[in-house]
Amino acid sequence: GQQLNQSPQSMFIQEGEDVSMNCTSSSIFNTWLWYKQDPGEGPVLLIALYKAGELTSNGRLTAQFGITRKDSFLNISASIPSDVGIYFCAGLNYGGSQGNLIFGKGTKLSVKP
């Protein structure tokens, strides 16, 4: 089946640093999504990307839909302690009434004050 390779698996950074993570696939996707999971909670949607080459921002977060449609990137600028959590990428090919997301295994972010 389809798989997403998300890297890095974990990051330990100092408050104020910028963060970059990415997701790659051997298959193309029509949609890329990025989720954040706070400790003890369920994943929450951060950014959705629908077009190859699209660059979308949400506050300090910026995500890009790769030109090849096989990858996506998430950047966090000037990290703060509340950025701690697990970030998941997800790819979607939708058709008809069925839409199953394929999830990466997540990037665990730790921020040192």
Add this chain to the structure above:
Amino acid sequence: NAGVTQTPKFQVLKTGQSMTLQCAQDMNHNSMYWYRQDPGMGLRLIYYSASEGTTDKGEVPNGYNVSRLNKREFSLRLESAAPSQTSVYFCASSPPGAVYGYTFGSGTRLTVV
């Protein structure tokens, strides 16, 4: 808005016991999903229901059964719990095609001893 509600939040079972995890959504979504999350494994799909009255197996269905009781509710049953089923379980829902991704519940942390 409540979104996706899961009960219970925590549960400890003895090996061989049975239990049902409950999930309800109030967003009038057609599709509902059950995932399990284990360290380093990301989110793995157990079962999903594209619409009321239909259910399909996901990546890791063995040892589980599901019931789509009505449009709002989708339950997950463990008939004879095993230690390998110790995990955090997430329910999610989406409109048809999931173009805007899934909405997740806050999870049930299950320990089987």
